[in-house]
Amino acid sequence: MAERNRVYGVTELAAEFDLTPQALRYYEEKGLLTPQRAGGRRVFTYRDRARLILILKFRRVGFSLEQIAEYLAHYRSGRPSARQYRDGLRKIRARLDELERLQAEITDVIGELKAMEADAERRLATCTHDDGIGPEGPKPDGPKPEATEQGVRRCCAE
Numbered sequence: 001m002a003e004r005n006r007v008y009g010v011t012e013l014a015a016e017f018d019l020t021p022q023a024l025r026y027y028e029e030k031g032l033l034t035p036q037r038a039g040g041r042r043v044f045t046y047r048d049r050a051r052l053i054l055i056l057k058f059r060r061v062g063f064s065l066e067q068i069a070e071y072l073a074h075y076r077s078g079r080p081s082a083r084q085y086r087d088g089l090r091k092i093r094a095r096l097d098e099l100e101r102l103q104a105e106i107t108d109v110i111g112e113l114k115a116m117e118a119d120a121e122r123r124l125a126t127c128t129h130d131d132g133i134g135p136e137g138p139k140p141d142g143p144k145p146e147a148t149e150q151g152v153r154r155c156c157a158e
Helices: 008-017 019-027 046-060 067-075 080-124
Strands: 034-036 041-044 147-149
Touching: 008 034, 008 080, 019 041, 019 046, 041 046, 046 067, 067 080, 080 147
Parallel strands: none
Antiparallel strands: 034 041
């Protein structure tokens, strides 16, 4: 764990978390971080580092910077409040609901695509291969399939 009295420069803190210095400046611009100044340069404290860990954790699970700012507005290091936890819990539950809806949609789309794949494989298996096109594609020296409509070639009964 980092020392509580230690300060970090922009480049040092960015490197520790695999960020660019611009990302830290952006978080500062959005009011998420408030580095101190020392001799004209920004320095980040233990508290700033802890806030950055929270910011990155919330970003990783899909929270917007606005949502993170709202949560951090309630955050008091060493003095947790019920309001902070209620706000965090509300945001977590909303994000879980959103992800569960997306998961259900993805499951449905995967099911539809698998059914389409099975249908395409079934149709391909019924194709006659005397048209020069087999399951692996056209044969270089085989006859070309007959064009039935502009841009549409058929190899099997539909």
